[in-house]
Amino acid sequence: MKEKSIIKFENFSFRYDSSNEFILKDISLEINKNELVILAGPTGCGKSTLLRSIIGLIPHMHSGEYKGRVIVDQLVVNDVKITDLAKKAGFVFQNPENQIFMFSIERDIAFGLENLATNKTVMRERVDSILSLLEIEHLATKAPHELSDGEKQRAALAGILAMQPKILILDEPTSLLDPKTAINFINIVNDLRKKIGMTVVIVEHRLDLVLEIADKLIILSNGKIIENDSPKQVIHHSKQLIPEIGIPVISRLYRNLAKSNYNFDNAIVTVKEMVKEIRGKRTQ
């Protein structure tokens, strides 16, 4: 039977050496192939720690007390090296500046491939295809300081995609971007995921940008998973959405209306959906 899940957390707990408390407590979670998953929660709840546990930065780079198991594409994270996991799971960090190492963008895109002793012809092909896929051909020979923030973000993404990971992890990718550039970036990620088939895990505060395209919304609070379902189910069912989560204003409006028996076919995560529902009601 083909395994559906590609990332599995089995009773996973972690405590940093520098702390007395466990930041993640008994996490059990399955993420399936080609899903786009949003990880949300208050600041300090363990989201970044959870992401880093997928690629092995925890425990191999940040040591601490490690309980349970994390399995990524059939590799047990604790038993393998970070670089073994990095071949399967690409991690795009929050600040693109600290991920671009080379002086020309196309060289930086090739950086990961160079580190794996990839053949030159293969590298050239991959770099060219990524440049065109992300529509950044015009940036190929530019230096990082010549790029805008949005362009740097795409360049950082390109460097990871060149390694053809099965899983793409993004840690607050839009925090430094303006709204339109942020949406553009998220859409690029989503289109790519569908085109080349990737599992995507995103930590994001700005839920209004991502709920529409996500398959799952996982809410973490105080080190525990309190919600793990499709965004619409979470918006609809969640008894008490914790106030720290930035649920889109339109979804808050939905919940308020739904409470008073305003009939909706589905939970609402975008303005377009709300307009459709209300117009439908008016014509009745």
Next chain:
Amino acid sequence: MIEFKDVNYIHSNGIPALKEINLSIKPKTINALVGSNGTGKTTLARHINGLLKPTSGNVLVFGKNTKKISVASLSKRIGMVFQNSNHQLFADTVKNEILFGLNNFETDSQIIKTRFEWALNFFDLKKYENTSPLKLSGGEKKRLCIASVLAWNPEVLILDEPTVGQDQVQKGKMLEFISNLNKQGKTIIIISHDLEFLWSLKPNVIVMTKGKIRKTGKIADIFSDDELLNQTCLMRPQLLDLWMKLNIKREPPADITKAADIIRRISGS
């Protein structure tokens, strides 16, 4: 109170960052500076407290030309909180962090004591009084930065991206305290991409593109301007977007419950 007259600013590498800026910021107002990254927002803000001086034109603050005053004397009345808290925090304790700016601008030890206590308590930092700033979380660091600037009671407060990295609850608190500060008579200038946050504050908005001021006005007017929204990085806050798509003429209320009431009414249920 703050006036830009034909201000141009060219970086040392020859790239023009500000072009023909004419702007007037009135006292006791809340103002938002918006635009994509690289359009000159931070450069403009730095002209207000004198960190940068115009290449041509003049910036007048409290009636005086910034070219003739030091940054220190301008900063006494204009507090600036930078985007990255790690660029400001250096002291061994939260207490000394707050006292740093205070001691630079105040000499009366009684005033210093009073202001210090106020800042510590108003920003919920009493329990961290003797902790190292480095041990605080991101949100707490930001609070500490704002506390250490407000400690010396400047009349004007400039905040550069105050909501980045903050969760919804922290943003709510920030909204409240900015409103309160404004009610106490302070002038606020916020640089931000967070449109929902700005919408709640109802500021005067200054939209910048490519070093120029594209438009200024009340936030409702700015967001009703379709052409402006198409040509800049701005997007409508969700409630306003909904209201406009439903052709509701009045502005949406700030309160979700009231908005829901209106929706119920117009849907006839």
Next chain:
Amino acid sequence: MYWISKGFIFTKVDSLVHKLDPRVKLLISIQFFILALLVSDLIDLAIIFTGIILFANISKIFSKLIRTMLFAVLFSGIILGINIIAGYSFIYSLQIALRFVAIVCSTSIFFLITSPDELEYVLRWFRIPNDLVFAFVTAVRFVPIILMDALQIIDAQKSRGLELEKGNPITRIKNFVPILVPLIVNEVIRSGELAEAMEARCYGVVKKPTVLYELKLNFNDKLAIPFCTSIFILGFFLSI
């Protein structure tokens, strides 16, 4: 300081020289360097300086080279003074001082016409271990960023009333604490993030990484090498 540093930092310029293979650029710079070391009399020095100025014009880096020259001239004034005090003749001291300027210029030329990328290729070509090359690349890439951080921090602290120009020497030194502490903290955080990013890109998996580009001498390079070398040899024999 910033003004002087412009004399050693590469900028993209459209000139034939910039398009040469970096090994050829290194060769030319070394040739200038050696000639500058060898010459003794003022006439030869004048010829060298003419050569340097001509070359700088062809490479369109003259305005930047001027800064280096001025900096070196200031410094060489000290050398001149010391030599005269030590009892050497004026002419001899002048020769030493001008040689110094020529040597500094030849070094500056290399860094002005060679991008950090190309520097890396040259280091690899010399078979320097990968870790050292990468450390060098990272330093060149991030030093300007660190400088920008420092400027930001200075601005932030100035906005809190820090006045760097005032006070006695002890106060001035104390005033650097609010700048150094955040700077060090920031850069420690940055290096942590860089380390994570390096792991995420599989750095260190193989001992000898491959490289996207390969250095290949093209037609202009093959012309430039004998041309410059013959001028060098001529100059070499003339100076002896």
